Structure formats: C-alpha cells, structure tokens
Amino acid sequence: MKDHNYLDIDFRDISANHLDRRDFIRLAGGGIFIFMIIGHFPSLLAQREGRFNPHSLPTDFNAFLRIGENGRVSLFTGKIEMGQGVITSLAQMLADELDVTFNSVDMVMGDTNLCPWDMGTFGSMSTRFFGPPLREAAAEGRQVLIELASEYLKSPADQLMTKDGIVYKRLNKKQYVTYGQLAKGKAIGRHATGKVPLKTPDQFKIMGKSFLRHDSFVKVTGEAKYAGDIRLPGMLYAAILRPPAHDAKRTSLDLSDAKKFDGVQVIDDGDLVAVLHPLPDVAEKALSKVKVTYDIPDSNLNDKTIFDYLLKVAPEGETVAVTGNQQRGEKDSVKIIEKTYLDGYKAHAPIEPHTATAHVEGDKITVWPSSQTPFPAKEQVAEALGFKLENVHIISPFVGGGFGGKSRNLQVIEAARLSKLAGKPVQVAWTRAEEFFHDSFRPAAVVKIKSGIDKTGKLSFWDYHVYFAGSRGATEFYSIPNSITVSHSTGRGEKSPHPFAVGAWRAPGNNTNTFARESQIEIMASEAGIDPYEFRMMNLTDQKMKRVLKAAADKFGWKPAKGPSGRGFGIACGIDAGTSVATIAEVEVNKQTGEIRVKRVVAAQDMGLAVNPEGATIQMEGCITMGLGYALEEDIRFKGEKILDLNFDTYDIPRFSWVPKIETVILDAKNDPPQGGGEPAIVTMGGAIANAVFDAVGARVLQMPITAERVREAMKQG
Amino acid sequence: MKELIKFNLNGKPVEITTDSDRLLLWVIRTDLGLTGTKYGCGESLCGACTVIVDNEAVRSCQTTLKDVENRSVITIEGLAVDGQPNILQKAFMDHDALQCGYCTPGMLMNAWAMLKKNPHPTREQIIEEMDDNLCRCGAHKRIIEAVETVSKEMGG
Numbered sequence A: 001m002k003d004h005n006y007l008d009i010d011f012r013d014i015s016a017n018h019l020d021r022r023d024f025i026r027l028a029g030g031g032i033f034i035f036m037i038i039g040h041f042p043s044l045l046a047q048r049e050g051r052f053n054p055h056s057l058p059t060d061f062n063a064f065l066r067i068g069e070n071g072r073v074s075l076f077t078g079k080i081e082m083g084q085g086v087i088t089s090l091a092q093m094l095a096d097e098l099d100v101t102f103n104s105v106d107m108v109m110g111d112t113n114l115c116p117w118d119m120g121t122f123g124s125m126s127t128r129f130f131g132p133p134l135r136e137a138a139a140e141g142r143q144v145l146i147e148l149a150s151e152y153l154k155s156p157a158d159q160l161m162t163k164d165g166i167v168y169k170r171l172n173k174k175q176y177v178t179y180g181q182l183a184k185g186k187a188i189g190r191h192a193t194g195k196v197p198l199k200t201p202d203q204f205k206i207m208g209k210s211f212l213r214h215d216s217f218v219k220v221t222g223e224a225k226y227a228g229d230i231r232l233p234g235m236l237y238a239a240i241l242r243p244p245a246h247d248a249k250r251t252s253l254d255l256s257d258a259k260k261f262d263g264v265q266v267i268d269d270g271d272l273v274a275v276l277h278p279l280p281d282v283a284e285k286a287l288s289k290v291k292v293t294y295d296i297p298d299s300n301l302n303d304k305t306i307f308d309y310l311l312k313v314a315p316e317g318e319t320v321a322v323t324g325n326q327q328r329g330e331k332d333s334v335k336i337i338e339k340t341y342l343d344g345y346k347a348h349a350p351i352e353p354h355t356a357t358a359h360v361e362g363d364k365i366t367v368w369p370s371s372q373t374p375f376p377a378k379e380q381v382a383e384a385l386g387f388k389l390e391n392v393h394i395i396s397p398f399v400g401g402g403f404g405g406k407s408r409n410l411q412v413i414e415a416a417r418l419s420k421l422a423g424k425p426v427q428v429a430w431t432r433a434e435e436f437f438h439d440s441f442r443p444a445a446v447v448k449i450k451s452g453i454d455k456t457g458k459l460s461f462w463d464y465h466v467y468f469a470g471s472r473g474a475t476e477f478y479s480i481p482n483s484i485t486v487s488h489s490t491g492r493g494e495k496s497p498h499p500f501a502v503g504a505w506r507a508p509g510n511n512t513n514t515f516a517r518e519s520q521i522e523i524m525a526s527e528a529g530i531d532p533y534e535f536r537m538m539n540l541t542d543q544k545m546k547r548v549l550k551a552a553a554d555k556f557g558w559k560p561a562k563g564p565s566g567r568g569f570g571i572a573c574g575i576d577a578g579t580s581v582a583t584i585a586e587v588e589v590n591k592q593t594g595e596i597r598v599k600r601v602v603a604a605q606d607m608g609l610a611v612n613p614e615g616a617t618i619q620m621e622g623c624i625t626m627g628l629g630y631a632l633e634e635d636i637r638f639k640g641e642k643i644l645d646l647n648f649d650t651y652d653i654p655r656f657s658w659v660p661k662i663e664t665v666i667l668d669a670k671n672d673p674p675q676g677g678g679e680p681a682i683v684t685m686g687g688a689i690a691n692a693v694f695d696a697v698g699a700r701v702l703q704m705p706i707t708a709e710r711v712r713e714a715m716k717q718g
Numbered sequence B: 001m002k003e004l005i006k007f008n009l010n011g012k013p014v015e016i017t018t019d020s021d022r023l024l025l026w027v028i029r030t031d032l033g034l035t036g037t038k039y040g041c042g043e044s045l046c047g048a049c050t051v052i053v054d055n056e057a058v059r060s061c062q063t064t065l066k067d068v069e070n071r072s073v074i075t076i077e078g079l080a081v082d083g084q085p086n087i088l089q090k091a092f093m094d095h096d097a098l099q100c101g102y103c104t105p106g107m108l109m110n111a112w113a114m115l116k117k118n119p120h121p122t123r124e125q126i127i128e129e130m131d132d133n134l135c136r137c138g139a140h141k142r143i144i145e146a147v148e149t150v151s152k153e154m155g156g
C-alpha cells in the first residue's frame, strides 16, 4: 500500500472546531474515511465567504463516511431527520455499495462538531443530491478495503470479493478478513474519485427494496428525543412576551407582578422579555401577570384585500421560459380564455412547535434545536452572542416535522440569548399560538393565465404570469408552440410586500403554480369539448409525463368523457424536484351546501431510482393527505400584521375522516438517478380537486382553498 | 397551594408534592421526567398529549394533577411489555405508521384506550375515535391500517 494514495487528513478542517487531529480521531473513533461532496458545494461555500473565516471550513468535502475497527460504518452528514425518512434511504445506499448489512450502518446527523458544514435539509433534496456522491464514496470505500485486504491476504485484488462487511478470497472462502480488522489502528482517508464503478440495478441487494424505518422503535416507545425532551441540570423554561401584532409598538411594561413568583427569573433585554422558571407551566403563569400595553397601527390589509394589494405592488416580471410568438399564437386561436387564480397564506403547522434547548458555559454554547438548518443556526448563534464560531455546538435531535418552516431559527437565538443572560441552561418551547404567530407562511399569490386553442383542439398559445409564488413549477411542460412564463417576484427577502414572514412550504410555489396551470388546462379541454385526459395526451410530447399520466389513468380506470361529466373526476400533472407526477381525484360535492368529500386519490410518479420504495410510497401518501388541507380548508386569516388563526380550532388541518382511498404508483426507473420524493405528490392536489369539483357540479373555483362557500358561489355563477 | 398527591403511574405508585392545579402534561414531562408525552396545542385540539387515566384516553394538557389523584395513569412509556413493544406499537412499526413521530405517542395512547374498550372496532369506528388526533406528516392511512390489524388480532 502506497501512502501517497491517501490524504494526510487535517482533521481540524472537518468540524471547523479547531480540534486537533488526535481529538478528532478520538471523537470519530479512528478508522478508514472516505470524503465526498454533495450538491454544488464550492459555489455554496463561495456565497458564505466574507461572513465567516472560510479557512475554518473544509473546501473539498461536506460529508464523509467512516469504517470503524468494530466493523460499523458511520455516515456523517449535516442533514437532519424530520420524518422524511432520509435516515433510512441514505443508510440503504451506503450499505449496498459498500457491501455491509443495513444494520451495521450508523447515521450521525446534524451535529456541527462531528459533521461537515451543510446548508440544511429541505424536503426532497436529500436523497436526490446525496444519492450519486454517497454511492460513489461507498464504492470507493469498498475499493480501499479491497486494496488493504489484498496486502493483508497476500492476494491480487481481482481475486477478492466482498460480502456483508468481509473480504474473501474468491477461490478459498476460508481466507478472509473483516472490514473491522482492516480498519484497526488506521487513520486514513481518501476522496471519492467517482472512478470506481457503481453497482448496476441487477446487483442491488438493499437499494430498491423496502425497509422499515431506521427510527421506528424509539418513536413508538416514546424514547425518541426531540428538542423539548432535553433535560439539563438546573435548566429553566422560558415563557416569552409576544406582541399582539408584528407591527405593534410597546407603550408600557410592568414586570413587578411576574417577579413575585417563587423561583422566577425575569429577563428584560429590550426586544426580548421573558420569564424563566424551573417549571414551564409556572413560567407561563408568571408571564400572564406581566402588564403591558401596545399601539397597533390600523390597516386595511387582510386575507381578502391582500390579492389586489399584491397585484398593485407587483414588480416587473422576469421571463423564465419562452417559445414562439404570442401574437401569432393568439391569431391562430379559435378560442381564448383568460383567468386569474388566487391562493392564500398557509401555515406549516408541524405538530412539534419550534423548540430549542441551549446551554451557555463560559464562552461556549451547546444547543439542541428543532431546526432544518443546524449549520446556519450555528452561525446565527455565534453572531447573536458574539461568540467564536468554533465555540458553538449544535446537536440535532429528532425534528417533529418541518415542511420548510423550521429554517429561520428564531427560537434558537432566543434560547441562546436567554441562556447567556440567565447563566443557566434554558429551554424555549413555543406555544401553538407563538408557532402560528411566528410562522413563515407559504405566501399568498396570484396567477394570471391567458391561453388559446386552435381549430384542432391543440393549445396554440400560453401566457402565464405568477405574482409572488416564485417560479418553481411555473413553466408549463405541454408542447405549446407559443408560450411565455413570467415570474413577478418571490416576495421573499427585503422587498417583501407581505405583512409578515413568508418562506418555503413543502414544494414552495409549485402548489400554487400547478393549481393554476392544471385548472386552466381543464378549462381549455372543456372548451374544446375534449376529454381532459385525451386533451393532455394530445398536447404532451414529454414522454416521461405521458407515461406517468397513463399509469395514473390505468390505475384509476379512466373512461373518457368531456367535462363536466357529473362523475367528479379531476386530473392534475406536475413536475417537482425532477420528479413527474400525475394525480387523479374523485370527489362528491353536496349541491346544497357545496361541501366536498374527496373519495379517492390515485397518484403516479416517476422519480428515477426509488431507493426505498416503501419510504417513497409513505412520502406520497403524506403529500396527498397534507395536500387535502391546502386544497380544501387551510387559509391564514389576518388583519394588518395581526394573525387571527392561532390554534387548530380555527385553522383546520387534515384529519382521519378526510382521508380518501389512496393509491400510489411508482414507475420503475431503476437506471435513472434518484429524484426528489418528499414533495412532488403534494403539488397536484389543489388542481386535481379543483378539476374534480368542476367535473362533479360544473363549478369552477379559481381560489384556494376550495371551500364549501366558494363552491356554492361558483355554482351560482354556473 | 402545595399538596401531596398520590397516583399510580405506569404501574408504580407516585407521590408528588406540588400545586395540585398544575396540568398533568407538565408534571409528567418535567417533575417526573417522562418526555414521551408531547405538547402540541395546549387546548385539547391535537391529542399529542394523550395519556390513559383509568382506561380512558384523556388530554393531559387539560387534566390537573388533582384530577388523577388516587387514579391510575399510563403514558407511552408504560405501553411496552417487558421492554418489548406491545401489539399496537408493533403494528405501528410494521405498517410504518409514523414519519416525524411527534404525534405518535398520542396516537398510540388514544388507539390503545379505544382497543381496550372495544377490541374489534370497525374502520369507521377507528376513524371516528381517532379524528381529533392530528398528524401533520399525513401518516393517517397507515395508522388506520395498523389499528385495523390489531383489531383483527386482539383477543376478547
């Protein structure tokens, strides 16, 4: 074995924590290391330059795996597990390429001292971006083990084989060495070169097979630790004073009654006023004794007026896609339809509210947060406390649902500040009202579409403007000769017109865009007098989408009829995170009340290689179920910067009784790289239900959620 | 006012001296250190805090310590039998009836109380009984299926 095959690892760069090499080996346990790069890492790093010392970060890898001398394999990644099942599918890919058993893989996730820097975990990204580099790294690891074994067994490498963590001589299986033995006393590493061939699908033993969740035992026994389950000696629970509206100005504050509680510690740090106590309920009670008054500015802005306002302040658009010539398209049209679609604000509403437990000791801090972004949290904490970056340690416990909403880390900073001020460990666990108040909602948005058909019934032109939802999923994938897609701002960042924070919500923007596009498509089909399935097929050349749509229709047992047929069937197609999806919904509409009951949903998707088909199916079911909420009921009501829905009594999310018969199809595409699975099947729910309602009673609802009231209204207009 | 309250928790007697108006949820999670029972809404709207008191599923966020005096309380930590998941926990595992797992303890406790009273509920009864337990990840379909299998397997 030539030493120059291996890097001399400066372990200091792994954790940005200035551990020396020995310390790191002790922490990581020594062994054989393979480093990899996930995603567009160099460009991500470049974006961060200037804020923090880039030398404290590794520049040539952002995840690594380790083969330890006990034969166990660990994957160190800054990603976190929040229900999407990445903990299982990553372990599967790794085990299969490395030839170890699934159960010998440990996942070390989201610990900023052990894992390399990571931007955050956002729905569909993990399996998709991780897949190829992780498999390459594992294959590389297997190669290294064979090289080491070749020396150990004194046998040419090509006469060796691997299975379940052991290297054997091909011709004499009695001569073997385990991975653990090979790793013993070693501290060597290599970068994945991408040159070692990967297994082909027929060689997969673990990938593509269904595996039960890696984490289910601890989750059914109550052992799984979430941020609020961390207990530290002397820990205090915080109850934080909140204004009634985001723009409310405090005019008076009297903390004297709160201070009377036994054992209470009151913190007044300007914008952060909190009551701390060893018991969370007592802290809450003491907070209720704080006397405070506010001025709330008047505002005409509310959940009804917001759409006109958005259109009024909308900036010039940015063209995201264009083909042909719109004017020519309009001239060729025998029918032109112009519609405006609306979509209100939605809450993330994870059942676990934002929580963080923080412990400041001297100039160091450890935080256990419910966060999708532990590494950005580390930077935010360092900045807020004026601590050195390397003195901030974030440990990610299980996260009780994120859906894009647990990325801002406000609660992390609150806990960190309070722990520093109190000189004790502090837990901040938001109440449900705080969770609604501080959510970064899915933004309200408007879509305007003008489109035409020619005399053969084909789409002749398409003119699409989306305001404030962003361009994800905006570009149509039908083959329309003259088509333009324009996005007028995502509404995020400094120039946001929204009265409160907005952000990514499971498949950001795509839910709104797909609802609008697929509604318009069925309107055109109905105008052309063509069955909506047939109409899509004749306007599609995207073979992948055609296959997916056909698979959904076959499963559903689609029979052609032009809409509205009275049957209550609706189709929607969409593309998200590289995955194509087609959904068909069946609904029943009460003609008197307008109430909708979704009876059946069939969804088919092509997501490339489905690493864990069971996991992917669960994600699809989750998408369909969660999607019922935004399609039928969910809508944040507000007045100015005051949020009116603060709990589940008025903000209704999907329940058992809403759940339709769900059938899912995952198309076999083993040879294609894995695509996103955590989000695609949610984007089609609004469109499929809107179209099904139209098919049932001829009522076209152009605004989500499609409430009973809006259905009655649309029925009147006929 | 501080008072000595006795009750039975997961089969063991407990004595605690504290304000008896305090909510069971916080006493269990903080004073007694059993963190499997979760907070989700604090207003009886989500079911994450469900525990079983004398065979009834109750919401510990709306139950005071006084309410459980001399009664028997079971939390998620008390469901396993000899360290092994019970039949319902096992069914949840086998059906992958969870994602983030945060609603799971409440789901299990609510379903277990139902099965104790009615070992063979129909699908409709399961849905009705579980309807006020919320799950944001959309594990509903599999939770129903898990409870249905247990409904078929339960004796009695």
Ligand code: FES
Binding pocket: B038, B039, B040, B041, B042, B043, B044, B045, B046, B047, B048, B049, B050, B059, B060, B061, B062
């Ligand atoms: S926390 Fe008790 S019902 Fe939600």
Ligand code: FES
Binding pocket: A083, A351, A400, A401, B098, B099, B100, B101, B102, B103, B104, B134, B135, B136, B137, B138, B139
């Ligand atoms: S599994 Fe996440 S809330 Fe139910």
